[in-house]
Structures are given as C-alpha cells and as structure tokens.
Amino acid sequence: MTETTTGRADRAPARGHRASTRRPGSRQAEVTRLLPSGILVVVLVAICALIAIPLIYVVLSSLNSDLGVARGEFFPSSFSLENYANIWTTIGLGKGIANSLIVAGSAAVVSAAVALATAYVFVRFRFFGRVTIMRGLLVVQSVPGTLMVLPVFVVFASAGTYLGITVIGTLWGLFVTYLTFTLPFSTWVMVTYLRGLPRELEEAARIDGASNLKILSKVILPLSWPGVMVAAIFAFLLGWNDVLFASVMTNSDTQTAAIALQVFGSTQQSGTLPLYGQMMAASLVCAVPVILLFLMFQRYLVSGLTSGAVKG
DSSP, rough: OOHHHHHHHHHHHHHHHHHHHHHHEEHHHHEHHOOOOHHHHHHHHHHHHHHHHHHHHHHHTTTSHHHHHHHOOSOOSOOOHHHHHHOOOOOOHHHHHHHHHHHHHHHHHHHHHHHHHHHHHHHOOOOTTHHHHHHHHHHHSSSGGGHHHOOOOOHHHHHHHHOOOOOTTTTTHHHHHHHHHHHHHHHHHHHHHHHSSSSSHHHHHTTTTHHHHHHIHHHHHHHHHHHHHHHHHHHHHHHHHHHHOOOOOOTEEEEEOOHHHHHHHHHHHTSOOOOHHHHHHHHHHHHHHHHHHHHHHHHHHHHHHHHHHHHH
C-alpha cells in the first residue's frame, strides 16, 4: 500500500512538469497572434487590394485606347497590344532601357565586388582608422542625394574643363556617380554579413598556404552569395530608378529609361489627348527587368536580408 502511494506521488511531479512545459508554448502562441483570425484576414485582403487594384488598372489601361482611358474606363471595351508596339518608336524606350541596363548593371556588379573586398578588410583586419572610415561611410550614406547634385555636377564639369575629359553626358560618368552612393550601403551590407561567417574555414585555408586573395575568392565569396546579391540588387535598383542624377548627367543619346519616361510624360501634359495607353505600357515594360531580377534571386535576397538578424 505504501509502495502504491509512493509511486503515485512520484508520478505526480512528472505530470505537473509536463503540464508546465505546455503552458509556456500556449502562452507564446497567444502572444504571437496579435489579431483574431477574422480581423487578420480582412487586414490582409485590404492590403492586397490596395496593391493589386492600381496594378490591375495599369495593365488594363495599357491594353485600352487613349480615349477609353480618358473616359475613365476600368475595363477596356476592346483589348489591343498596339500601345506596346508604339512605345518603341514614340518614346524611344529601347535606347533608354539599354542605357539603364548598362549603367545600373555595371554599378551593381562593381559595387558588390568592391564592397565584398572592402568589407573583408574591415572585418578580418585591424588597422588605424578602421572605425573612422566605417563611420564615414555611414555618414555618406545618410546624406540626401538632392544635396549632392550640384557638387557632383560642378566636379565633373570641372574635370572636363581642366583635364580635357568629357564626363557630363557620358554613361561612365553616370556610372561613377552611382558608385558614390551604392558603395557605402553595399559595404555595410557585406560587413554585417561577413561578421557572421566562421573564421575556422579561413584559418584552414591559410594553413594550406592560401593567400588573402585566394581566400577571398575561394572561401569567402561562395559563402557570401546571399549578401552579395542583396548589395548588387539594391545598387541596381538605385541606378534603375534614379531620375535626379540622370537628368543632369545625361543627354539625349545617353538618357536612361527613367528619363525617357519623364520626358514623355512631360510632353503629354500639353496635348489635347495624352497617350495614356502608351504611358501605362511603357511603365510596365520598365518594371519587367526589376520583377525578373527579384524572381531570379529571391532566394538569395531573403536569406541575405535575414542573415544579419540570425547570425549577428
């Protein structure tokens, strides 16, 4: 009788222990769900509608006639792909997209490569002024671009005057301008990512006789692809969407897609019937490269953005 009572007493704490382990989990579940399921569904539907409805309207307007868009038709009375065929001659969008791909793509590749090497030096080596330089990059990143338009233009114009080098109106001049703003951000992205990489792999490669350059290319680069993709994509987006610097650094032959759209939109304001359909079609065509870029590198982008929070 005593053994039976003792056995029950021994099993009681175990049950209490199991019950206590379930309680924190249930409480955590209650805390993480901030809204009831019904309200959460309504909020998500409202957010998706706010995003999807304007996009659907742009797509339908690009398939509609200019008169139908001017009348305020949401669904076209007749669908036509004529606007997509006319934008290449009316706007000259082909040259603008090509210039944007060259400048933004070059800025993305060079910025990611330089940022990787620079971040590796900052993270793995200790030298005088390292922290000061990193803080300086952060300060440069925080300066608004509108404050830098005039100084950059004056410096590049002076280079053409004193050095005999034409910078204004060239694609490489715009490329150097974008590097000024993409390198600080890309460097900080790579610094955050490289801090989470283990040093043991580098030490093993160094024992085998690998140089710093070989370690960077054979060890660090394969492990840093998510961070490199984040830096490259954001640098590409800066160059692709920029209007401010491209408007003063380019001419009619080197204008980017964003400038071509801006010029086309401004010329349509004085017309009797603006070419609304072509404007919508051109906007969608200019958005296609960015959408494809995100779809192709979505896996690297998500892991690169979350790596700082997980590894840091």
